[in-house]
Amino acid sequence: MPGMLYILASFTPWILYWVLSGLGLEIGVALALIVSAVLALPQLLRGELSPMDAASLLYFTLAALATYALGSRLFIEESGLLGYLALFLMALTSLAVGKPYTLQVSKRDYPPVYWSDPSFLLVNRLLTAVWAAVFLASALAYAFLGFPLSLLLSNALIAAGVALSVLLPAWLPAYLATREFRRYDWSVRVKPGTLKREDEYDVIIVGSGVGGLTCGALLAKWGYRVLVLEQHYQVGGYCSSFRRGGFTFNTGVENVSGLWAGGPVSYLLSELGLSKDDLFVRNRVRFIYKGREIEASSLEEFTAALVSMFPDEEGSIRAFFEEARRAYEECYSDLAYGVPLPAALIAKVQGPKKLLDYPRDHPHFYDWMNKTYRQKLDEFFKSEDLKTLLCALLGYLGTRPEETPASSALTAVVSYYLHGGYFPKGGAQRFADALKDYIESRGGKVLLMHRVDKILVENGEVRGVVARGKVYRSRVVVANANAKTALLELVGEEHLPKDYAEHLKSLRMSPSAFMVFLGVDMDLSGYPSIIENLDEGYSLVINSNADPGMAPAGKSSVTILTLANSRDFPERGTREYLEKKLRLAWELVRKAERVIPGLGEHVVVVDAATPRTFERYTSMPEGAIYAFDQSVGTKRPYFKTPIKGLYLASASTFPGGGIEAVVISGAICAHDIAGWGREQSPMGLRVEKGVRGRSWCTRTLGDYLEEERRVKWRIYSTLAELSGGGVIIDVGCGDSTRGILLTARDSFVVCVDAKPKRVGKEFRERLEIVVADARLLPLRDHCCSVVSFVFTLHEIDPRAHRNVVLEARRVGKYVAVAEPSPHGVELYERFWRTYRSAVSSIGLFEEYRPREYWVALLKQAGLQVLLDRVIEWRVATPREVLESVVEGIAEEWERLGIDRAHIESIRGVLSSVGEFKWSDIFLIVGVGAQLEMPR
């Protein structure tokens, strides 16, 4: 029973009692006692009784005794005073014993995932206090005011209580989540593309780590004049590489997450038109634990390996990964801005309701958010060995399982089991350079060997920076350099609130690392690219196994890494330092020789990096790998600082360290600077009035075709990614061009279309063309990876949508829907209406729907929404394209025998339109419960 109904039911005896007693009738007491007994009985049989129903039963028993046994009229004449007093005492007692009585009601409206949430409990304490006050005030009204004033006042108080009961839960969680953030939630509006002085920029970024470059690249794309200042001679920060004697080594990054179809790094690449396949390659990882080797290239293989080692835990292993998968998908569902947002931003950008609904919409992930990784492992497993094995990648966070938030472990560790990790092709530097090149290609500037010495602040607002004695001006500065250096040194403590500066100082740094770089004249291609040796506590990366270009032919580029602390190393340049570095390097080589015999004898190039080396090259205090310690309870600074206009985009802020995480931080920062969609516009172009609040522009035919390629690429690459080299059934394939392109991305594509004329004649390997109504094909359950409907469903009778999706769910693991929506795009909407009335005249459909409709459709079919993305169409359709589209339509309609009046009216739309643009496209992917990982 929902909460409101339950309250109504609980109040029924009271309403009967007050009304009948008000009329002086004793029967009110008897009826109230009967009703309260009826309400209490089922609860008593279950061994529980809510405080409200318990109070009612007690009160009416006493009232009945007094009225019928003692013949007193006290409970009839003073029904208002006594009744409200009793309710007040009930509310007060429930508060005093720590079980606020409204909790019982709220639990009916909110699922168990809320029940231990601190803000849920606080809301209920407050609500119970509010009701206690309402009951007391009403009792006093009856004590001191006469009829009808007492009745009016008590009813008014109850109405106020009801209003608060609705408003408080909706408002308070968002208020609490944004309380601290609001202190610094300033806004600096920068209009991109407006003329500036030579030394003035829309945005200046201090440091060229991946967080800074992500922010810069997105802003450059949206037309902002960006300047990146980097102290080092190359970009990338920790994401960089160096060459020695023909070998390439990464200074860190070798296993990157977030590159699956809906992942944040994929989002960045697709926004910038960069190809994942050009920049990354999937790693093969081997774990060594208690002398056993476990190697798996997919979740299935990893699960099977674990089951063979721990057969008693088979059920738990499968349940663990199933829950982890669900939690992970929830975390990444509903990415309106391409990346997950922290609570404060969900409340600010998507509204308080979204935040309130977060636990309900993300129950599994929410559970992971509120536990440590250790707690999660304990929940599923008995074997300590198995738990240790599942902590193998915790080095990626640098924390122990009991101090690691389970949600961080999920996104930064378990995600590697679910979606795999990727090696940056050609070395980490190539990825960083691609971002730099993108910024420069969009008119941005990246100045190397430009150490920023000061961030200029006036009256609490940022004004620019000083580097190499020169002032660069901007009202927006993004600190990618770590937060301690940026705020305490470059800004200066004098500009910061005392508590903020003290908090920054108190933050512990994460561990650092010791690394050995080896060029060896050995062919190690028989090994995987990464070996995680848990027995000896190191990671061994054979870079050239991921990308052979990292070493000369027949040789190998190898890196060995172990966690280390800066304080264990003497001052750089001293003899003790060099000796320690050498000793540790060879100790690691000797350990690695137990896995790769003879490694030491084949070394032709050797180098090593200590925490002090990392600090030297990046200015990161203590050479910390992930900036701040990532344990539970660490409160990283928000991405907005107390200085107006000064942002953070790096591992120092949400969500923490690692490439995926800093991409998220860079994207959040860019979106905030751009006003969450307010200011984004392609650079230097004529910008028309926004379409649904966004901007779009007129460009040449070449730009239009480029935009068409970009939009299609985003859809196709998602399909290819989901299929993971498996089968895609492309329903409504049109001329099968899409299928051909997808085969080039290693998918096996079955193109299905009911209209023979629309199906191409192109026959290729890995491509099958079927002319049929897809619903009638005898396809086996789960016989393909993806069933895609790209611009198909709007041509199907909406009454059949549900069955179509159910059938797709039966057949495939993923169901992908891509649909445009002319709603709100004025000229496209006119075009569409004319089109729809023409095709409906011969019984066809052209039924566009809003995004929510498609999302709900997938959910109703029992699918979990894995991806829900809007792909913007930003370029106007040139006249010549529109003319050829309309002529094509006219020809087809003539062939189909559509009335000439319709043909004239679609031509009429064309002649009347000024500027025309296709609508944005919704790309929504659902996943069935039977899902296994894409390989």
Ligand SMILES: Cc1cc2nc3c(=O)[nH]c(=O)nc-3n(C[C@H](O)[C@H](O)[C@H](O)COP(=O)(O)OP(=O)(O)OC[C@H]3O[C@@H](n4cnc5c(N)ncnc54)[C@H](O)[C@@H]3O)c2cc1C
């Ligand atoms: C050994 C090691 C291994 C790692 N392995 C992985 C991995 O496999 N996968 C993964 O996802 N992550 C990995 N990481 C973590 C990942 O590399 C980092 O979290 C991420 O690259 C940090 O990016 P960032 O944007 O915070 O900037 P950083 O990389 O910290 O760069 C900050 C930049 O600011 C510059 N700077 C500082 N002060 C100034 C100044 N005053 N003026 C101008 N410029 C300044 C620095 O020179 C630097 O270029 C690893 C890190 C290390 C150290």
